[in-house]
Each structure stands twice: as C-alpha cells, then as structure tokens.
Amino acid sequence: MIGLRIFKEPEIIDMLKEVGIKNVFMSYHFGIQDSLNGITNEMLNKVIRDLRDKDMRVVLMTTITNQNAKVTLHICDTAYELGASGIEFNKIFIQGRAKNLTNIGLNLNDYNTFFTQLKEARDKYDINELEVRRSGTFGSDTVNTPDRFHCSAGVKKVCITPDNKVYGCTCICKPGYEVGEIIDREIYLYKDFYNERSWCLGDKMGELGIDNIQELNDPNIKRLVKTIK
Ligand code: SF4
Secondary structure: OHHHHHHHOOOHHHHHHHOOOOEEEEEOOOOOHHHHHOOOHHHHHHHHHHHHHOOOEEEEEEEEOOOOHHHHHHHHHHHHHHOOOEEEEEEOOOOHHHHHOOOOOOOHHHHHHHHHHHHHHHHHOOOOOOEEEEOHHHOOOOOOOOOOOOOOEOOOEOEEOOOOEEEOOHHHOOOOOEEEEEEOOEEEEOOOOOOOOOOOHHHHOOOOOHHHOOOOOOHHHHHHHHHHO
16 A cells, blocks of 8 residues: 555655665556555556656556456556556455455456467567566466466465464465474475475465366365365
8 A cells, every 4th residue: 555655645755765765566456446445546646756756666566357457568558658667467366355346357368368468568668668577376378488487385485474384475375374384493394395386376275266266176286285284
C-alpha cells in the first residue's frame, strides 16, 4: 500500500531518498484496481509523477486475470507512458479480498495470450527503458521456447517465520508446508524435500486457489505433498 501512503503523505518521498532508496515498487492494476486496493489509478498516476519528479525509479506490480491477460502489451505500453521503469506481472491469487472476485482465473488460452504478448513487450522495449518481468506463479511458458522457468522454492529461496520454520516460498508459507527449520542460526532443509521445479510449487499445492490447481491427480503432485508433510 505504498502508493496510497505516498498519495496521502507525498513528503515521504524525500524521506525515502534520504535513506538511500532509489526504487519504489507499487501495486498498479488494470481493470480491477478499485476492486482490489481501494485506490484509483488516477491517484496512483499522481504518485508516479511525484516519484519521477524526484528521480525515483518506479516499478509497477500488476495482477493478471482472464480479464486483462489479452491486453498485456497495452498494459506495458501504458506503464511506459506513465514513466515507470519496470513492470512485474503476478497471476491472480484467489485468496484474501480477491476471494470475492469469481471467474477470473486463467485458462490455457489466457496463458497463451499472456506469454505471447509478454514476449512482444520484451522485444519492443529495451530492458533499460522498461524492464518487463513476470513472477513464477505463471509456471512454465506455454508458448515460447526455450522455456527457462524453474521454481526456486526451497532451492534458491526460502521463507523463514518467527518460529524458526523454513518454507520454500512466501506463497506456501503456512503450517504443514515446512521444508526445513533453523538450527543454531543455520538453515536446514529436510532431506526428503524435493522440488521438481517445472511448476510453481505454490500453485500446485493450492495456495493460489483451488481454481488454479491443474492436474491435481498427477501422481507427482501427490508425492510432492506427501513428501513435504
Ligand atoms: S512457488 Fe516457486 S514458482 Fe511459485 S512463486 Fe514461489 S518460487 Fe516462484
């Protein structure tokens, strides 16, 4: 909610600069902004202008649903026109406030459209003028090759909770999904933890919403859940 905070207290920008912060990541959604955050895009546009006026780098965090996947390239164009230096796409999580939103999960056509336009955007914009990123929650690229997707959960990243439990990723950070623990300030992973890495582990384990689980009866997934427990 940094966007809302800066909108209400623009003087925060100077405080951020004073402590050496140069990049601000803020949620900016297309088509569903008011439903998710209670802050309008017009308010956020002013925040972006204020940040840019102070030479701050702005990265927009945008949620993709089946409503806006088809305008992914247009979203990138808009982000560029607004003055953002980057945009990062996340897939809709059917949880929290979004639980009130129905029928917005992605199907295969939506994935295909999203990945096609994502590549078009990356081809169109030099990374130094607009960096276009997507989170692992989308899983493997359904269109383009080579597909370099590898889930990092428990391999290159972990999530640690105050009770010294270790989880593979923030999106599977809840009791029952532990992959290790902290012992004497060192991170230990359970030896039977296994991440096949070709899926978003959080997606496959249901944290992103039951509507998003694909291939639920895949024996590999059942084995994975059993292993972690
Ligand atoms: S579970 Fe893996 S792919 Fe999914 S968000 Fe976490 S690290 Fe990324």
